[in-house]
Amino acid sequence: MAARKSASSSSDLLLSMKNIHIKGKSDDKWIDIINGVDLDLNRGEVLGLIGESGAGKSTLGLAAMGFCRDGCKITDGSIQFDGMDMLSLSKNELRQLRGHRISYVAQSAAASFNPAHKLIDQFCEAPLIHNVMSRSQATEYAIDLYHRINLPDPDHFGFRYPHEVSGGQLQRAMTAMALSCRPDLIIFDEPTTALDVTTQIEVLAAIKDIVKEFNTAAIYISHDLAVVAQMADRIKVLLKGDEVEQAPTDVMLQSPSQDYTKSLWAVREYNRKEQKIPPQTEMPIISIKNVTAGYASKLDVLKEVSFDIYKKRTVAVVGESGSGKSTTARVVTGLLKPRMGSVSFEGETLPAGYQSRSRDQLRRIQMIYQMADTALNPKLRIRDLIARPANMYLGLSGKALEERVRELLHMIEMEPDQFIDRLPSELSGGQKQRIGIARAIAAEPSIIICDEVTSALDQLVAEGILKLLDRLQSELDLSYMFITHDLATVRAIADEVVVMKDGVVVEQGIKSKMFTPPHHPYTELLLGSVPEMDPKWLDRLLDERGKDNLGDAAIAKMQNQGLA
Amino acid sequence: MPNIISMIIKRLGLGVLTLLLLSLLIFLSVEALPGDLAETILGQQATPETVAAIRKELGLDQPPLTRYLNWLGGVVQGDFGNSLALKKPISGLIAPRIQNTLFLTLYTAAIAVPLSIILGLAVSLFRNSYFDRITNTTALAAISMPEFFVGYVMIYFFALSGYFPSMANINANTPLLDKLYLCFLPALTLTLVVTAHMMRMTRAAIINVLALPYIEMARLKGAKPSRIIVRHALPNAIAPIVNVVALNLAYLITGVVIVEIVFVFPGLGQLMVDGVKFRDVPVVQATALIFASAYVGLNLLADIISTLSNPRLMRQR
Numbered sequence: 001m002a003a004r005k006s007a008s009s010s011s012d013l014l015l016s017m018k019n020i021h022i023k024g025k026s027d028d029k030w031i032d033i034i035n036g037v038d039l040d041l042n043r044g045e046v047l048g049l050i051g052e053s054g055a056g057k058s059t060l061g062l063a064a065m066g067f068c069r070d071g072c073k074i075t076d077g078s079i080q081f082d083g084m085d086m087l088s089l090s091k092n093e094l095r096q097l098r099g100h101r102i103s104y105v106a107q108s109a110a111a112s113f114n115p116a117h118k119l120i121d122q123f124c125e126a127p128l129i130h131n132v133m134s135r136s137q138a139t140e141y142a143i144d145l146y147h148r149i150n151l152p153d154p155d156h157f158g159f160r161y162p163h164e165v166s167g168g169q170l171q172r173a174m175t176a177m178a179l180s181c182r183p184d185l186i187i188f189d190e191p192t193t194a195l196d197v198t199t200q201i202e203v204l205a206a207i208k209d210i211v212k213e214f215n216t217a218a219i220y221i222s223h224d225l226a227v228v229a230q231m232a233d234r235i236k237v238l239l240k241g242d243e244v245e246q247a248p249t250d251v252m253l254q255s256p257s258q259d260y261t262k263s264l265w266a267v268r269e270y271n272r273k274e275q276k277i278p279p280q281t282e283m284p285i286i287s288i289k290n291v292t293a294g295y296a297s298k299l300d301v302l303k304e305v306s307f308d309i310y311k312k313r314t315v316a317v318v319g320e321s322g323s324g325k326s327t328t329a330r331v332v333t334g335l336l337k338p339r340m341g342s343v344s345f346e347g348e349t350l351p352a353g354y355q356s357r358s359r360d361q362l363r364r365i366q367m368i369y370q371m372a373d374t375a376l377n378p379k380l381r382i383r384d385l386i387a388r389p390a391n392m393y394l395g396l397s398g399k400a401l402e403e404r405v406r407e408l409l410h411m412i413e414m415e416p417d418q419f420i421d422r423l424p425s426e427l428s429g430g431q432k433q434r435i436g437i438a439r440a441i442a443a444e445p446s447i448i449i450c451d452e453v454t455s456a457l458d459q460l461v462a463e464g465i466l467k468l469l470d471r472l473q474s475e476l477d478l479s480y481m482f483i484t485h486d487l488a489t490v491r492a493i494a495d496e497v498v499v500m501k502d503g504v505v506v507e508q509g510i511k512s513k514m515f516t517p518p519h520h521p522y523t524e525l526l527l528g529s530v531p532e533m534d535p536k537w538l539d540r541l542l543d544e545r546g547k548d549n550l551g552d553a554a555i556a557k558m559q560n561q562g563l564a
Numbered sequence: 565m566p567n568i569i570s571m572i573i574k575r576l577g578l579g580v581l582t583l584l585l586l587s588l589l590i591f592l593s594v595e596a597l598p599g600d601l602a603e604t605i606l607g608q609q610a611t612p613e614t615v616a617a618i619r620k621e622l623g624l625d626q627p628p629l630t631r632y633l634n635w636l637g638g639v640v641q642g643d644f645g646n647s648l649a650l651k652k653p654i655s656g657l658i659a660p661r662i663q664n665t666l667f668l669t670l671y672t673a674a675i676a677v678p679l680s681i682i683l684g685l686a687v688s689l690f691r692n693s694y695f696d697r698i699t700n701t702t703a704l705a706a707i708s709m710p711e712f713f714v715g716y717v718m719i720y721f722f723a724l725s726g727y728f729p730s731m732a733n734i735n736a737n738t739p740l741l742d743k744l745y746l747c748f749l750p751a752l753t754l755t756l757v758v759t760a761h762m763m764r765m766t767r768a769a770i771i772n773v774l775a776l777p778y779i780e781m782a783r784l785k786g787a788k789p790s791r792i793i794v795r796h797a798l799p800n801a802i803a804p805i806v807n808v809v810a811l812n813l814a815y816l817i818t819g820v821v822i823v824e825i826v827f828v829f830p831g832l833g834q835l836m837v838d839g840v841k842f843r844d845v846p847v848v849q850a851t852a853l854i855f856a857s858a859y860v861g862l863n864l865l866a867d868i869i870s871t872l873s874n875p876r877l878m879r880q881r
């Protein structure tokens with residue numbers, strides 16, 4: 001296999017991209033996506049590409065394979081891969097490189113595996129296309145790799161369909177698949193972004209192991225600096241298609257030279273002061289008591305959930321996907337009737353279904369959603385989006401309503417004259433989320449349920465939203481039920497934390513206590529799984545926990561011991 | 565596997581229920597037709613006595629519910645009653661017609677289904693090329709022309725010059741090769757009529773799938789475009805394709821009346837038209853019920869194939 005590495009391998013430089021310009025078509029106009037970025041990569045080296053959405057990370061990563069998505073084109077620059085000029089290769093020659101010498105790991109393995117074929121057949125595809133191995137050799141190699149990256153039942157794992165295995169396992173299977181032809185270069189495009197923190201670790205461990213073992217060069221694309229810090233030897237920061245700076249990982253973490261990079265780092269330090277604990281006598285705004293709930297005929301999604309939310313306080317409900325956070329929100333809002341238990345508002349039990357709640361009860365509990373895109377009616381102007389609740393709940397109309405809308409826009413730091421007549425499609429993601437907030441406060445609620453409101457946003461934008469929510473809380477005496485899976489967000493904004501797992505509250509208390517040991521084992525696992533900025537963090541963790549004690553395996557072990 | 569078996573049983577049950585409702589609907593609509601059967605049969609000789617006699621003979625003096633149940637009971641046992649016009653058991657009339665219609669349907673399907681799927685794959689492979697546009701336009705033109713017109717065009721080009729016969733007058737004793745030869749023009753006409761629909765659906769279904777991330781993944785593995793379409797896109801586009809194929813096959817069984825008339829083909833459609841013409845109510849009811857069964861059966865088959873093609877439905881976690 002060594003023979004196929006071409007004669008020019010005497011040089012250490014594997015990939016050299018010079019002055020890359022890429023344009024993309026949007027509404028019949030060509031706009032710049034990448035404006036003149038250089039990128040060099042040596043054999044066996046891992047380069048981290050960092051940037052917010054729209055920075056052009058994925059586009060640049062794909063360009064390293066000589067690939068452009070439909071509607072994009074490389075307009076200028078040169079790409080040398082192992083001595084070959086990628087831009088002058090024919091389609092056929094490029095195909096021979098792809099999957100063979102350069103391979104790709106996509107963000108969502110669930111979407112990037114073909115649902116119609118078994119995993120092992122998809123693994124074998126590239127080796128067979130490129131005539132690298134026979135089917136039986138490739139199958140054997142796959143099983144070998146599945147063993148290596150600790151997939152469950154590795155001998156039979158590949159003979160399942162993608163829908164039959166979990167997200168973290170799929171992502172590891174995709175990493176194995178990228179390795180099927182022993183490529184010189186692998187592009188990892190946000191491979192752990194869609195995963196829970198505990199699952200993320202097992203994937204990171206697998207990637208790290210494989211890259212080291214086979215001395216594969218890699219470009220690791222992510223928006224999460226702490227993750228990149230674990231994987232990369234060198235980090236390059238991109239902003240709107242321009243390179244901001246690049247430096248070895250240690251240097252980049254300790255002393256970034258550019259303001260933009262510093263601002264990226266600073267986000268993680270935002271931390272709101274924890275508020276004083278309310279007196280025992282105070283009546284909670286919302287009190288959830290022994291709620292058990294579920295959908296249709298299925299099992300209970302929530303089991304005996306109880307917690308209180310007091311005035312002017314933020315309760316963060318934390319947990320991984322499927323833990324019942326959003327279901328709890330649905331019970332509070334009355335969208336889902338609980339099987340047992342109840343929700344009371346200022347001491348008064350609320351009717352189970354929203355249909356039987358009074359208009360005033362509805363008004364005082366509002367929601368902000370994760371996807372501002374789908375939560376705002378695309379056909380309505382900002383004016384109408386915000387005016388609706390003010391009119392419906394508070395009976396404002398005419399001039400008073402207009403003034404109220406303007407006032408609300410001021411409160412969310414958006415200039416009324418500029419924005420009031422726009423459509424949601426004419427706003428950025430962060431601005432849309434602000435409109436979502438304005439719509440919620442227009443009803444003058446007592447409590448707002450924020451369901452993963454910052455998850456879909458870039459860090460800097462998310463921080464702006466968190467600060468805005470914080471300010472509104474003190475100005476309007478609001479309470480928040482803040483649903484999130486992101487512990488950094490919890491640290492930033494919460495007064496109290498409720499940790500949920502499989503529909504059960506495993507631990508709850510004030511933030512300062514929750515973030516200091518001793519923890520409940522699950523909280524411990526969650527907290528310990530959040531990547532830290534220290535590049536040695538992952539190695540240390542792997543040493544401490546051991547390879548067989550990550551993600552699903554760790555949770556299973558914990559459950560066996562009866563701790564969760 | 566138990567999944568699919570229970571699904572088939574469930575669907576079969578629903579199919580039977582649908583047919584039951586349809587039989588009722590057919591019976592009621594025929595019932596609602598104006599005029600009296602007995603008078604029609606007797607024509608000039610209708611006197612109150614003869615009419616009453618005929619009504620009694622035909623069982624028309626019974627209340628509708630009794631008649632419906634009698635009819636249904638017969639149908640379940642394969643007895644569709646007697647033709648009023650020909651005074652013969654309908655099952656005997658229908659049997660050769662069904663054979664002929666099925667033969668023409670299968671013949672057409674054998675040409676049209678592979679042709680339209682292959683063309684559909686080819687146009688999605690070369691989408692937006694001239695090949696794509698020309699094929700699409702031609703297919704659309706073929707579907708836009710009335711069937712009888714296409715039929716006469718075929719006769720003009722192929723029959724007048726003597727290559728193929730313009731009359732597809734076959735019977736049970738015609739040898740297979742002769743049948744294929746005799747029926748070539750009707751089959752070709754029907755192919756032109758149904759291909760466009762199936763081909764365009766194939767193209768749309770494939771192109772829909774081509775936008776998905778796993779297709780990009782296949783491209784990044786170095787798979788050729790043809791491999792991507794056949795191996796990665798097609799298995800995920802089977803459900804819509806099979807459904808449109810089933811609809812078209814059902815159309816071939818039920819909707820070919822005009823083509824049958826143009827080519828004087830002794831099929832089911834013609835039988836139905838004759839039945840309507842002569843107010844031969846039992847024949848109309850019988851053929852309508854057979855057409856309905858064809859629709860229900862083919863759609864059931866399409867559902868089963870779609871399910872079989874989807875591992876997510878076959879192997880639930």
